Amino acid sequence: MxxxxxxxxxxxxxxxxxxxxxxxxxxxxxxxxxxxxxxxxxxGSARIFRYAYPDRLYTELVVRARELWDDLEAKSGAELITPTGAVDFGDARHVDLLAEIFEDVGVEYEVLDPERAVERWPQFAFDTDVLWHPDAGVIDAxxxxxxxxxxxxxxxxxxxxxxxxxxxxxxxxxxxxxxxxxxxxxxxxxxxxxxxxxxxxxxxxxxxxxxxxxxxxxxFEVRQEQAFHMPYRDAGEVGRLTTPWPTFIHKSGEMFTYGLPGGRDAGFAGQKLAQFNGGEVIRSALDQDGQITGQMRARMIDYAKRNLPGLIPEPYAETTCLFTNTPxxxxxxxxxxxxxxxxxxxxxxxxxxxxxxxxxxxxxxxxxxxxxxxxxxxxxx
Known part of the structure; x- marks a missing residue:
């Protein structure tokens, strides 16, 4: 020992x-x-659990990790991953490659054209094929x-x-x-x-x-990421949506955006979204200041207006989080x-x-x- x-x-x-x-x-x-x-x-209560990687190794590791998550939940009696499913789209998201890896590894998925995807999730404005995998969810970190x-x-x-x-x-x-x-x-x-x-x-x-x-x-490059919670248009009673929201990753050109139900962090009333690696580079966690920039706020409001008709594009909560990146x-x-x-x-x-x-x-x-x-x-x- x-x-x-x-x-x-x-x-x-x-x-x-x-x-x-x-x-x-x-x-x-x-x-x-x-x-x-x-x-x-x-x-906080909102991190994405997903299988979609354009890299088979990581998808295989998610499958292994999920078995351990299930075991931890069973032993603790706590729900640590809330099932939501996930959608991946955008002309730089490589939907065909993601689907190929899912097929090889054995992850359940479906590919929808933009019209069918909008019928299922009218809160999004899709302009490419969409990969849906139902076993994704939100981790309460x-x-x-x-x-x-x-x-x-x-x-x-x-x-x-x-x-x-x-x-x-x-x-x-x-x-x-x-x-x-x-x-x-x-x-x-x-x-x-x-x-x-x-x-x-x-x-x-x-x-x-x-x-x-x-x-x-x-x-190692540390970034102070900025995330924004925007309210659901059809929320009605808090936490009860007429159209459930999945997590999403949208990669188009230079813009890589992700979003997920905000959960307890923001009163279950909206979607949390951010630009991946869009935050300020700092030397280490010691240099963080927790500040939201007007430039990033405007960028994400504009993104929501163009791509997320199911949201009211007005942040009601904002937060920062650290990403520690390798090249x-x-x-x-x-x-x-x-x-x-x-x-x-x-x-x-x-x-x-x-x-x-x-x-x-x-x-x-x-x-x-x-x-x-x-x-x-x-x-x-």
Missing amino acids: SHHIVIGAGLAGAAAAYSLTARDEDVTVVERHTPANDRGSSH ETTVTTMLERAVDTGRARILSDWTVAEVTRRSAGGFRVTSGKGDIVEGDRVIVAAGGWLPDLLGDLGLPEGFLDALPR NEDFVIDEVNGLVIVSACSGHGAKFAPLLGEFAADLAMGAGEVPDRFRVSGVSS
Whole structure:
């Protein structure tokens, strides 16, 4: 039995703690604020769960992740993914490729021409073929984090330390690690898993990583994304729509837009939408200011007017969220000398949460396999 230190209590960190305690391992989770806090990438009730990727690997991983989601929901008695289905469209969304991958992997889907799609979903203005997959939904990220951490703690093998800012990770001469906080508090353990999200770029130099590993890491770019909740025209009684809204991804030319039912975050009264990677680039999470720009607000209002007739194009709630991107949008999940880095990033990691926990636990315990694309080439232990 080993003692593992997990840095970060967002979706990836909570999943790692959950997976490790399920294997009878001891865990200390350290979090600079509070679990699933609104300064990171795992807060609130609205993240998209979808299978549609123009990349077979990710679709296959979603299928694997869904089995783990189902198991977590069954064991906890909590609904963590609300079924909504999803539509993908736009002349740059590669509907034919998505359908081909679904066919190969065995994901249920349907392709509709614009006219048939508008008949089914009159709240959209479709101008291309539309891919529909009914098993998509909306993840309650905050409840997922809370559920996984509660189950980890209930085993008696985990503790959560909030308001605990990591200042340094060093190796002990006798083996294992010492993690020191900004206040001088110390936690010691055999393995460390770093799941720090937007704080990772600021932490990298304090982890004692080998120079070759650091040099091989991709460049991490943190963006402060901006999302807008706009009210449904046919909402009537709050939360009861005459025409249900799926999640959507619309990719046309240079504009990549996504949307989903806003859920608890905005009173169940509207759709949350944003331009993917349209936010300001910042050095790390330390530099976020939580501000919405007038330019982005105007852009999304214009988008809703042109493409979403089922919405009143007037934001009634606005929020920011951090995306931590790699140049090719692949994840980084790797281990070197007992220290595991988990950056399931680029704005699409939430749906894989329980699988990320399995990957992190596998690496920490020297078991299992992580896709080679997520490993740092040539320098892993």
